[in-house]
Structures are given as C-alpha cells and as structure tokens.
Amino acid sequence: MTEPQAPSGSVSFAPSESVSFAIVGTGGAGAITAGSLLLEAAGKCGWYGVLNRSVGPQIRGGEAAALVRLATHPAECMSKDFDVLIAIDWKGADRFIGNMPVASDGLVFADPKAGAVPALLAETGVDIESCALKDLASAIEGGRENMVAVGIIAGLIGLPMEALMEVVTAKLGKKGEAVVAASRASIEAGMSEAARSTHAYPLAPASEKTGKRWLITGNEAVGLGAIRGGIRFAAAYPITPATEVLEYLAPSLAKIGGSLVQAEDELASINMAIGASFGGRPSITATSGPGLALMMEALGLAVAAEVPVVVIDVMRCGPSTGIATKSEQSDLNIAVYGFHGDAPHVVIAPTSVADCLFTAQWAVHMAEVMQTPVIVLSDQSLGQARVLIERPADVAFLAGRKTADASDAQTYERYAMTADGVSPMAIPGTRGGQYTADGLTHNLRGTPSGLASDQKSQMDKRRAKIEGFDYGNHWGVVEGEGDTVVLTWGSLTGTAREALRGLTDIKLVALRQISPFPGAALAAALAGAKRVLVVEQTHSGQFLRYIRAHMDLPFEVKQLNREGPNLIGPDEIAARIMDWSAS
C-alpha cells in the first residue's frame, strides 16, 4: 500500500473526504480505462470508491463516460455532482451532459482542439480550464490522451504515481516496457498540467485502518457469493444488465468443478436449473425483468415440486424492454406476486455491492434449506458498479439440503409432513428414494390428486416452511436512532446511508428480506417512529404499497419515489428529511 501524497497544485486546499470526477469521450477514447485505472490505484492507497459508466445507445463508437467517486470511507453511490469533469472529446455530449452536473466550485478541463464546451455546461458558469490533451499526448511516443487525463485527475486529488504505475505495469507490462514508459510519460504530463491548475481537490487519507481492498462489481459479487454458498450449476441466457453474472460464473464454475449451460431462452434456463437441482446440485440462473417474466411459470413449478433454485434478477428500467442499461427497483411486484396461484417463496435484495456477496450466499443457503425458489433483486446500479470494498467477511451459510437416506423400505414419501414443513428430499441415485416430483396438486408421495385435503395440507406445509424459517437478524439494516426514519430497500440503502451522514437523530431502516415480509422485525425497528420517509426507485411506489399491505403505518408517511433512469441521490433524501425537520 502506498501512501497518498499532498496535492500537487500550487495553492493549498483543504483535503476532503470524498471527491468525484467524470471522464468523457467517445467509445475508443479510453475514458472507461482511465477511470478504472484511477479507481484501482486509489484502492492500493486504501481509499474506497466506485466507478459507473454512462454509455449512449450506440453499440460501439457512441459517447461513453467514466463516473468515479473516491472516498475515505465505504461509498458506493455517486455524489450529487462532480468536482472535476474532463473531456477527451465532446461527441454526443448534448445527450448526457445535462445528467452530469459539475459542482459550483468544480472544474471542467477541456481541450480546445476537441471543440467547444457544450453550451449547457458553459452556461452554468463553472470554471473551465483548457489543457492541450491532444498535443501533450502526441508529443509523447505512444502517448495517449486518456492517460494524460489520468495524470490530471491524479494530480488534482493527490493520487501517487507509484500506485498508478503498479496498476499500469500489471495491466500493460506484457506489452513491453515502451508501452509502460509511454503511459508513465503521459501521466506525468497530466500531473504537470494539474500542478498548473488554480484548483485542487485533495482527498484525505483513508480514515479507518482497514485491510486490503477488493475491486469488484455487484454482478461479480453475486456470482462469487453464489459459488461460496454452494452453487455448482448455472443455466444462462444473456440479458443486460445481468449478463456479467453469467459471464463471471462460466469460467469460475468450470474452475471448481461446476458447469454452466447456455440455454436457448429463459424458459429453458430456469427449467435447466430446476432439473439440475432435482439432481442434487445447487443451481442458479441470472436474468433481468423480461427474462424473469418468462421464468415465472417454472418458478411456480419449483414452489409446488419443492425444488431449490436461485434466480438473480438484475433489475433495469421497465416496463417491457424499457431501458436495458439503466437501473430501477420496479421488479419488486413481479418477484413477490408474479406467480399464478398461491406460491410461498423467498425474495431478498442486496443492500450494497459488498452485500451482493452476502445476499447471494444467503439465497443459496435458504433455497437449499427450505427447498424453495429464492429470487434475489439486485439492480443495474449495483450490478454494473465497480467498487472498492473491504474483503467481505466469510459467511457460514452453506447449501444444506435435507436429503433422504437410502432405504429398502419402499415407503419414501417425498412430500411427507414434518415439523418444519421441509421434507427430506431423495437425490436420484438414492436407493429406495424413487419418486416423481410434480407440479400438480399431489399427495405425500407426489402422486397427482384432486382432493381438497391434499391441496390444503401441501399448501399449509409449503407456507409453514417459509414462514417458520429463522431469518436471524439478516432481514435488514437498522442504523442510527431517532423518531424520523428513512425506510428503503436494496440498492438505495447505500444512498440513504450517504444521505444521513452528518445528519443526526435520523434512523435508517432498510430491508434486505422482502418476502416473506419481516413484519415483526420491521415493526420493532419502526417502534416509536413519528415520521417515516419511504424511498424507492419506482414510478408507482411498489415498495410502500407492499409494506402497507402487510402492516399498519401509525406514523406520518412521506414518499420519495421515482422511476429510473435518474437515480435518487443522497442530497434528495437529505433535503426531504431536512424539510420535514424544519416543518
């Protein structure tokens, strides 16, 4: 770990706990590479941070931007505005520049050769400094503009050369010394530019003494958590923004003796996963809204036939095909209620990128122990964000399926009544355990039945196993104290946490466990609340509606909800809370 340096700017600026910057340029300009490099180097210095990308509708060659925030504390959501915006070029900038506000004391770096600064930006009156990215880069043999940009940012925030070069060498070392040297020269050129700037945005050293950083996306974390939990089979059909879960699982499963099959569609992928799980292998698939919709019929089969299976839904803007590359929390309804018939099952949601790992692992554990489908509601903002986190703690959860022993008795009842509603499951190959799993209403053996008594007892049993399970204290997050509460779920937890930094007497309550509804635990967490702000990224307020359905809300309720792609920010939450406190 290398120590951060003082900012290289000539004037001295107070170091801050968080700094945000954006690097924009058409695809191919290397904006994303530059952002990644800075993020990873920051990790080597013990900072935290997050990288998001903003890309245009073009498949390739359109506008792209790396949005980066670095902080001294764990931080996964973007700030409301950027301290520095640096443009390698301005192509297509009209389409997104409105969504990338620069702070009033921020700085825009622009190369006059890349064209005029977009009016929308210039009009804000923000400071604009020009720097000859193009010329600086072409003055260096093999020099690249995006590396000059890296140097500028590094200089402004105080990111040391050694950390950057460690990353550069690891990434480009294979390409030979000349390439590495060109990068160094480009970065140095950028740093000199930064030193000439009238601004600087020094980042304070990482506050807490912590261990090594991991650099990971939510989609990777979900995949790793699933494997940690015991997943050994995956079925895949690509869909944005879930594809990376599958693309992570494919080689990773192969390494540890599992396998992934690419299916012809989502109907096949979910059924493949169910088939593999019937065979005794903990199984998973990952998809997004449209794919989840196609899986619901088979998920009902998994409920009725009591087959464990985990589905990761990386939510995007809906309805229908919506906006594939942007985030929303609007699959809550379908995940909870999207079954025909009464179908008790489990729905959980990671509360941060780091928590993706825990939540996925917990999902596998619960699916296997309860012999049920578990739907994990991640979303694009978690899945595709690349963050610096501490190494996630090891979790004890493992797939622990209750199986039936071999026997000569010939009396095996697959769907036998038990105290906890979970019946020992015979895995094919088990002597004397032969049975036929069935999605029709069935008796204890699994034989289809039209009897009211069978329908009732099997439904009671399936409900009992879900409702009687011990979810421990994993149902959610409770932080702070106060009779004003911010109540949210999933990916907005980090945003809410960020919003409440610095505010006092405000409580944060966030659900990780969506269904079954953690009624008692939530009621306890809300006991004494006078005002509750319910925050969610949906147009219709699905989350609040869902909560209302399950509990009385004996306090003043306000709602902060909005459809995607415009994510709710910490500042908005804070403003709503302040507003309330004021009144």
Next chain:
Amino acid sequence: MTEPQAPSGSVSFAPSESVSFAIVGTGGAGAITAGSLLLEAAGKCGWYGVLNRSVGPQIRGGEAAALVRLATHPAECMSKDFDVLIAIDWKGADRFIGNMPVASDGLVFADPKAGAVPALLAETGVDIESCALKDLASAIEGGRENMVAVGIIAGLIGLPMEALMEVVTAKLGKKGEAVVAASRASIEAGMSEAARSTHAYPLAPASEKTGKRWLITGNEAVGLGAIRGGIRFAAAYPITPATEVLEYLAPSLAKIGGSLVQAEDELASINMAIGASFGGRPSITATSGPGLALMMEALGLAVAAEVPVVVIDVMRCGPSTGIATKSEQSDLNIAVYGFHGDAPHVVIAPTSVADCLFTAQWAVHMAEVMQTPVIVLSDQSLGQARVLIERPADVAFLAGRKTADASDAQTYERYAMTADGVSPMAIPGTRGGQYTADGLTHNLRGTPSGLASDQKSQMDKRRAKIEGFDYGNHWGVVEGEGDTVVLTWGSLTGTAREALRGLTDIKLVALRQISPFPGAALAAALAGAKRVLVVEQTHSGQFLRYIRAHMDLPFEVKQLNREGPNLIGPDEIAARIMDWSAS
C-alpha cells in the same frame, strides 16, 4: 313456456324455492346428459338453475357426476347439500362422495344391482330408497338408465313431461321417432318410481314474471360478450378450464367475419393477439394460470407500446399445474402485479355467469378506449357452470379506439401527450401515420430513448389514462344495507348473495373492478361499516392483502378464505356472519 305441475308423489309436500340433486355414474353412463336435460327443461318452465360437473382424474371412463340446482330465483351456486342423489353406478364414488353431502331430509336413490351404497354415505343415516334403474331401462326397447333417472328427478320436483319432451325432441329428433319414444318411456318409468317414493321435493313456480331463459356457460358468455364488444380476432392455445372460451369463439368468429388462429403456445397466442390489434382488429385470447404466466412478458409490451388486448384468465387451482379442473381465485396477484416494471393496466372480474357477458364486453370497450391490456379474471366455477339466466341486457359498450386520421403532414406522434393520456393510434394503411410501436422506453414518436424525461412523461401518461378513466358505476355490486358487510369479488359474489338471502341488515359489497383499485367507490360503499367479512377463494388471502395495500380498514375485519377445490358455500358465509352478529 309450459307450466310446472304439482309433484306426483302421493303425500303432499310444501314446495320450496330451491332444490338440488346429483346424478352420479361412470363416464358413459350419461349422468351429465341427464342433468343437462333436466336443466334445460326447467328453463322452459321459467325456473333458474345451474349445472356443475364433477369428474375424476381419468380422461374417460372415470367417475362423473352432474350436480344440479334449480330455483325460483336466479341462482348460480350450489346449495350446501343435495336433496336427491341418484346413482346410475357407484364406481369411484369413494373418491368424491365425501364432497357431495346429502341433506338430512334428503333422499338417495340406488339400484341394488349397481352395488352397495358407499359406507361413507350409508353411515350418514340418510334415507335410501332402492329403485331398479337397470331393470326398468332394459324392460324398454332402447331404454336408458340415465333417462329413467331423469324421470325420477322430474317426478320428485314436479318438472312436467312436456318440457322434457320438448328438449328430448330437439336433441334426439334427428335420430328418429323410436329413439324419442324410448326416451319418453324411460322418463315415464322414472316418474312412476318417483310417485311411489315416500318423498317429494316440489319446486315452487318461478316467482318473478320474467322473459325467456338462456342456457349458457360462463365460458360461452365471456366469448359472446367479447364478440358483442367488438372482438374480431382471437389467438388460442388450449388449456383447462379456458378451452371452451376458445372453442366457442372459433366458429362464432368465423360466422361474423372474424378469425381465430391456434397458436403453438401462449407466448405466440398473446403476441398474435397484440399483432392483430396493432393492425386495428380488437383482439383477445383466453387461458388459465400457467398460460397467463407465460403471457406476462408480452402483456408488458402491450402496456408499453399501448396496444389494446383482452386476456380472459379462467382461474383454476394453483400453484403450478395445480388442479386443472377445479376453481380458485388465486390469480389475482399475478393479474395485478405480475409485470416486471411499472405497468398500469386493467383487471376486472365477472360477478356471475350472467355477468361474464357484461364484463367481457366492458373489457373490450376499456382495452380499446384506453389502448391497454385488460385481464378478465373468470374462474372454473363460472366458466364451466351451465346456468339458466334471463337474457342479458344489451350493453352500449363498443370498441371505440381513438384513431389517427390520414394526413400528409409527416408529423404523426404515436405517443403524443393528450389530456386523457390516450393518443390517437394510426392503423396500418393510414396515410402519413407510419410509426414503429415499441416496448423500449420511447419518445413521442416511439423512437427508443434512454432519457429520464421520456421515461417519466410516458409513464405518467400511461398511468393517467388508466387512473383518469371513467369506470362509471360498474366497479362493483352493492346490495342491502347494514353496518355488517360481506366484501368479496368475482365468482363468490353469487355465493355471498345467496348467503345473505333471508338475513337482514347485512350489506353485500363485491368488486368487479379489481385494478385500478376503485378506492373512492369502495370507501363510499364501506362508509359506516363496523364489521367487514372478507371472503375469497385463496389460501393466502390475496384479496384482503390487496385491499389493505390500497386503503385503511377502520373497522373490524374477519377473513373467510380457503384454497380450492372445496368452494366456499353460502352456508359458511352465513354462519360467519351470524356468529358475528351473535357476539
């Protein structure tokens, strides 16, 4: 119309307003034919009534029973027990006889040659009379046991020979006089048996002066209502218990110049319907739970692309394949909430077999006017019940799609903002109206867009058109007065109505409009309520949960809910209400 006669029994019995009987026998014994004949003849006498079938799991040759109730007033649900049970044979009776209780003052007619009366029945101590069905039938040239059974029932309840013969002649006339004569002789033989009985169950003459009866099933009524509303295209994939909707539509549409296509699966059928509707033809499909699950993705497309389409979901026992031939109300959740993303649409439910016609017609009207998918939640108990009703009133609703006129302006915006949220739709062939319908987030023209402003404005618009629509007073049924309320929906409306017959000061409130939630109307109907009994045929209480999500319930709430196949009966509702009144 022929007048009912006095019962032919020797002792005189007080006529009652309702009589129920069951005819059981293996498939092929003709129990269902016998029941249908009696029902239709009763219709000719101005009575009302209903026929349900109970069939075993065998495809053919298993047990079958015709369950019939006749009444002087509109009656669509069965009574809690049967006055008369007559067995042509007892094969497989063990499997269902427990579900067919005979009233304590009821009567079982059994042919000793058909084997012993099942213990379960004999043990109840009910009166059992033996009658030689087999011998009587074989004594007649071409005589049939089921026709003798018809005669017995007719004799016991006072159904005149002329009415029966009118039906027989219409049905069998083509087969020649001998066949008709044999039927008459068989019926006469049965009537003589009835005359010898110590029992009789005379049905009082139809009370109200009413017009002609229709004999129709819920599935037929839905089909006819849809066609009345303007449906001209249907796409079909068979599934029990919805197949008859499709089998009704196929020849009926052909007659009036529409068409039905049998699709390869439900994914195809819903997309075909959407494609046809895009072409300007009001379109429909019908399915049951498993098929609806497969349609949800495309229904989301219809929401986003704003294409009218009607889906009839004839609900059966879930989850998964469940019990295909039995009823439940458990698709409420998926119909309302089963979309990924926020997808405003309409869900309605017929409150009786007769209402199937109105509701389906209303569905077409709303789909077309609002350019939205409308899901109609019928169920097996409505769909497959054959009832005697008054001719349903003509309804003014027609498909009235707001279309765009031909133009040379080249400025057509398919998704233009309008006061009511409904944009004029250009039908292919319209000059200057060319546009591309899209399920992606789009701008006014339909061009895919990733802009937050487009996502927001189009979602606002789609919500506005659904929430701003004038649903008139069709949202539900309110009958009676009182501060104790029975609150239910769909098919249980008739059951609840039946339960409240004779009880005073109890109010019936039933929803026809499920989504959007008719909050104001329901609140008005429930104003002043002190006690509300919520009645639904689900295991988890979906309906109550749904209501809770949308409104406060400032009164005492009790719940009467149960999974299928055992239908909630009028007696149970009455008992719960009495119980309450007592306490």
Next chain:
Amino acid sequence: MNANAFKAKDYKSDIAPIWCPGCGDYHVLMSITKAMAELNRDPKDMAVISGIGCSSRIPAYTNCYGFHGVHGRSLALAAGLKVSRPDLTVMVMSGDGDGFSIGGNHFLHACRRNIDMTYIVMDNRVYGMTKGQPSPTTEPDWDSALSPGGTGLSPFHPLVIALASGANFVAREFSGDIKNSTKTIVEAVNHPGFSFVEILSPCVTFRPDEREWKGAVHRASVEETDDPARAARRIMTDDGMNTGILYRGHRKPYAAHVKDEIGDASALEAKFEV
C-alpha cells in the same frame, strides 16, 4: 432372453394410470419398462422426465426417479439434470402437443446440444389431455371444435426436424409393436448423444380412427443410415408409417465439464484483490 437382475415389473410403480381403456400409452409403458429391464440399470439410477399431457403422466407409473414438470419444458429439465448428473440414465417422455407445439424450441436445441439422453414422444396427433384439439402432427382436415373443418395446415415432420437440428439417433415405432419398440428404445438409450424415438400411440378417445394404425404401420424397407441428408430425404418422402431405426449418427455428445471433485471457492478471490 433376459438374464438380468431387474425385470420389467421392477420398473413399474403401483400407481394406476389415469389413461382411457385402450390408450396406446399403456403399451409404451410396457415397452419402456421392458427396455429398462434389458438395459439392466438400477431404477434408482434412472430418471424419467416429462411435461404435461396424458402421455406426460408416464414418469409416476415407472419406479424410477421422475419429474412431471410444466407443459413443454421436459427437455430443458432433463438437460440440466443430465449435465450436472452424467451418471444417471435420463429418458424424456412427451406427447406431440407437449413436445412439438409448446416444446418445439427445446426440441430443436436439445437435438443440437446432443446431450446423452433419450427422447420418446408418444405421438397421437391430438391434444388428448385437453380433450381433442389438433397438434402439429394432426392431419389438415381433422375436424374439431377449435378448428372446425380442420386446420388446413400440413403436419410436421418431427423426424426431419430432429435430423436437421442434429439429433444423433432417430427412429419411429408403433406403440402396439412392443417387441420392436422395446428393442429400439434399448438401442436409443445405448447410443451416445441425443436419441429421438417417435412412437405412434393411438388416442382411442379423441382419435378413434387411430385404431387403424395397427394395420397401417410397416417396417422401414431400407437400412438405417448415418448420413443425415439421406435420412432426411428418405423421411420427407415416406408415408409417415414406416417404423424402425432410421438414422444413427456419430456426433460427439455434449461434454458436461462436471468434475467429481468439487474445488475450493476461495481460489476465486485472488481476482478481486487490489
């Protein structure tokens, strides 16, 4: 002669079929259990997977592990099972509606994927379970409530589709011919990769005319081939009633990559360390 440890009855369960008396599927049940006895695999190591339909009820009538899934998805269930449990013998049982209508896409892709399993479709050219609608193999003029006067569509060639999409073994049998059906099923199971056997199995209730099949079927007059193009041509021009093994190919079956030794997930962490 079967000198094996297991007899056909060892593969039969005690559950009574719901089928109509005379249904061809009774014969198919006999053939598969006889074939299992010939194969002599312990029933505990066999799995019979199906969808929904009269024919798809068959798993519970065997004494193997079974999965009666949802309509049309049996091949996907089976693919997941076999890839993750290559030690099991997997048979998939379907009907012409389940397999060729709603399940058509999985059929295409199962043939192409060539996983080592056996797919048997009980083709009665009708949807039996839902009481008589035309299926993809139904004749164009067959009258029914849903398609009055017939669909007018020429029926499917499942065997050709199987060939075109890469099945490794293709055969047709008649349910009433238990001896040949049994033999062919044994061959199909023993052949590596995806084997497809269409068994003409009359629906006596909704297609009483299919009782005539007994007289109409005949053994294929030409030898089986390993040339898919030739086999396809032959089947496209035959009368649909010739039975026997028609194609036996040499494509490499799907390789599952599943190792017996399950590795340690902690090895995956290094990738993320900064």
Next chain:
Amino acid sequence: MNANAFKAKDYKSDIAPIWCPGCGDYHVLMSITKAMAELNRDPKDMAVISGIGCSSRIPAYTNCYGFHGVHGRSLALAAGLKVSRPDLTVMVMSGDGDGFSIGGNHFLHACRRNIDMTYIVMDNRVYGMTKGQPSPTTEPDWDSALSPGGTGLSPFHPLVIALASGANFVAREFSGDIKNSTKTIVEAVNHPGFSFVEILSPCVTFRPDEREWKGAVHRASVEETDDPARAARRIMTDDGMNTGILYRGHRKPYAAHVKDEIGDASALEAKFEV
C-alpha cells in the same frame, strides 16, 4: 430500371441507426428499402415487424408501419397482424439469436403455418446487442466470455429447418451483395406463403473475422428446386456460404377466413335461448 412511384428513400425514416460503423445491417436496410421500391407498395400498406437485437432495430429505420416487439416473438406478432389484415405486406426482420434461439419455436410453426409473409434473418452468428455471446449459428470453437473455448456445439442449419417445417421459399444472401439481396427479397415478398431469407450480415464489433465473408460467399452453382427433400439435402451438404434462391415451393398459403363484411353478433344469440 425502376420507373415506380416510390424510390428507396421513400422507405427510409429520418431516425439514425444505433449500429456500429461498418455493421452489415446498414446494407440490409439498403436492400430492403430498395426491394420495397421495386415492389412499389405504398409504405403505409407495409409493416415491418421485429424482436430485440441490433438487427431487430430495423423497423424504425424504415418509413413503413413497424413493431419492435419483445425478444423472439416477431413471427407471432406478424402472424396475428397478417391473418387479420391480409391487405398489408408484412415483412419480419430478425437476428440469429432472436430468430433461432429464443424464437425457434415460432420459426418452426411460422414455416408450417405458411402465412403469406417474408421473414428475413440477419445472421451474424453472434448476439451483438448483448455484447458477444454465441448464437445457434455460431461456430463451435468461437471463444467468448460466456462460453470460454467455444460451445462445442455444431451450428444450426436454419434453411434446412425452414424446409423441414414447411417454408414455401428459402434463400440465402450476403448483406454486402445489395443487388442480389434486393432481387431475392423482391422474389420472396412476391412468392405466396411464408418466405425465408437468411442474410449473412457481419457483426464487425464482436465478430471482426466476419469481414472475411465478403470473399467467402459465392452464388449457388445449382438451380433452385421445388423439391424440399432435394433442397434439404443440398443445403445440408453445402458450405453454408452459397447464396441465392434455393427452394421455391407450391404449398397453399394459410387461409385467413377474414371477411371484409363484419357480421352481426346478435345472430349468435339463438344458440342460447331455451
């Protein structure tokens, strides 16, 4: 020479494609609009239907009525449209993932149903839109993140499947060959029943190797046939790169039964009167 009222540009919209520079789909857009001009139908009477994928974006780039539906279901959308609006000219545009993977079942049944429309699949042997996963037509050894080292599966023969399931017109073209593509599309649209044209259309971003296709394609050396069995055999044994019309059949197109005069629903009431 085109002396028609409409020119190719009349069929182009003003919406800029999202495609990568160099994508083969630009050429397909040129070919279809040129073909439309040849056909000389008013754009208002034409409909272009698609699913999801880079290729499936094409409807909005034309000036016809369009429907950009959900992934894999374009043929079903189009079937409903054409059956109820036989007066329209309906073209369906898809990709190899949309059409042959998730959409495979509708492909089978569209061929069989033989509704009078034209199905054009832009085959780039990859999922372009989702950034590079193997499709059913991808070579077995093509390496990608989702299938490291390749799938090991032999690719699909879409043309054979089309033939086996009853398509009435089958052709293959290369996107870069605009002249022949245009000609073939015109023939396909004019031919009654279901016409299928596979257009090899390079994905320069995820399959840069496909730039080589330009040199690899060649016109079919044999004449088109009307014998499906022969056509199937020929295609099953060709190198996948020969272009031209390969089969032109005589099957009767689907009869829609739609009358222009809409009847009166009250005639239906008699059935229910007691």
